[in-house]
Amino acid sequence: MTAGRYNARLQPAGITRMRLSQFHLATVKEVPADAEIASHRLMLRAGMIRKLASGLYTWSPLGLRVLRKVENIVREEMNRAGAIEMLMPSIQPRELWDETGRWEKFGGQLLKIKDRKQQEFCYGPTHEEVITDFARNELKSYKQLPVNFYQIQTKFRDEIRPRFGVMRAREFLMKDAYSFHLTQESLAETYQVMYQTYTRIFTRLGLSFRAVQADTGAIGGNASHEFQVLADSGEDAIVFSDGSDYAANIEKAEALAPTMERPAATAVFSKVDTPSQKTIEDVAGFLGVSPQQCVKTLLVRGNGGLVALCVRGDHEINLVKAGKLDELPGESALASEDEILAATGTRPGFIGPAGLPPSIPVIVDRDAAVLADFVCGGNADGSHYIGTNWGRDARLTRIADLRNVVEGDHSPDGHGILHIARGIEVGHVFQLGQQYAEALKATVVDDQGKAQVMTMGCYGIGVSRIVAAAIEQRHDAAGIIWPEAMAPWRIAVCMINPRNAPEVSAAGEALYQSLIEGGIEAVLDDRGLRPGGMFADMELIGIPHRVVVSERGLAAGTLEYRARQDAESRAISHDELLGLLG
RNA sequence: CGGGGUAUAGCUCAGUCUGGUAGAGCGUUGCGUUUGGGACGCAAAAGUCGGGGGUUCGAAUCCCUCUGCCCCGACCA
Structure with a gap:
């Protein structure tokens, strides 16, 4: 690398680095044959992730921009809902897991490690133990309740079979929240708030989703809903009624008893x-x-x-x-x-x-x-x-009731007919009850001065999985189609032949600056690629808006605009462009 | 953890059956010509053929073994 090139990469403080020549964009044409689903293929092709080992992925600068968009929306909405952010260690001591019995019960997904003194730890697959330990030490009085703590943090689950890239990775980014209550009523209230918060989050992200009743599984508990991003490639089957708002995971959906009586036997056995x-x-x-x-x-x-x-x-x-x-x-x-x-x-x-x-x-x-x-x-x-x-x-x-419901069954709530769709589970809210607080003796003093075991709820969102799920739901032959809220940049300014056309370069820079100053998240493609490669890249990485600056356009006094999903571009003025980006 | 497959250049893959000088495309580097849908020419760099052991005059190729990775079955954000 020459000194000149190196110096060109250094920018004055305060100027955001959004010129592609100074960003690490690393798209590729070919992709390993074992990337089976669209989101995995496209994330690799767009250069958002790189595999380090089975189920372990590095997020590139481009991928991280998207991940952070999701993370920030989740954080904003959790804060808005009154939850309090904190951060717990990813490494957890065995003793805590012995207290809940999960050191043995959790199974092979729990990655167990030893330190130099041969003391045992695990890499946290979830944080009920740690948060409940925190709560029993910190929370003493019912007056401190209810409270809802959350973190956005890396989890590790040693999946038997990691697959589909970050969709089912071993290490992944998760938002996990845990609420503490004196009463079941208080838990139900917070549960409702979290349900609404999740609805806001997935709506803001621009995803098509459904909240469905979920099986509470071996953990027990009173109520549970999953938030499923709708996508044909989803691993879960979800069921919903066309005559009411009933929706459930197929594991949970009840098959109603038939109304007919059994006919009399007529045939010979x-x-x-x-x-x-x-x-x-x-x-x-x-x-x-x-x-x-x-x-x-x-x-x-x-x-x-x-x-x-x-x-x-x-x-x-x-x-x-x-x-x-x-x-x-x-x-x-x-x-x-x-x-x-x-x-x-x-x-x-x-x-x-x-x-x-x-x-x-x-x-x-x-x-x-x-x-x-x-x-x-x-x-x-x-x-x-x-x-x-x-x-x-x-x-x-x-x-x-032993069977899966099928398309056309009557809804268990008595209203409408059931339909089946595929979904990707990206969120789960759960009324846990008292089992963890009981095991770890997490109590507060009530207004009678008596110790009461706290009641808990937990609320998870698969932050990194959302990125893959969004692509699964929104892509075409050319690449990713980001919802505006998740896009790494909202608009790309593409300059055609800027190296040989100083007026194009100047006009592109000026447009880019005006967008940035207008608070619009723009990226300038100043790489000097030929148009085909440049357009293909912008479509692959899914930028929602594209504007082309060229000698042709400058001569006509117009900009050339195309939304990611438009078939053709059209000539518009600078003001129109700003209006479009609102 | 069972069953199946695979490992060769940065990436995608030939070559292995039938042992005999290590290959292609893409990418990368340099020079030149190009600039509206992934350009072209010339030149170049780049591989302990996953590791170890064995058979052989000779192993990417045959045998043994270990490991990684992927696919089909179990859990979950």
């Missing part, structure tokens, strides 16, 4: 050969019946041996719902082929409720329970039963 028909579709096709007339049976590991779960052939088992059954240990794992073979003497594909060993409870979904004369597995390789009826031919231990 008999076994038929179905040599290689293992799937419901195969069997239904082979026997000439519809999948709705079949019963699908899955064996899962229960508290005391295997448990059979039955749903109608066209339905899917919901393992989260199943996990709530008394017969199951909180979470449900499918039995292995060996276990199935040992318990029933047959292989998966031919299991059915009729003739199962009496030790296996048969739990039947509400829709499967109203079937009569149905087809089910014969509990012998290569055979199925036809004309099966509950009670007469097949044992039925209990009826429960």
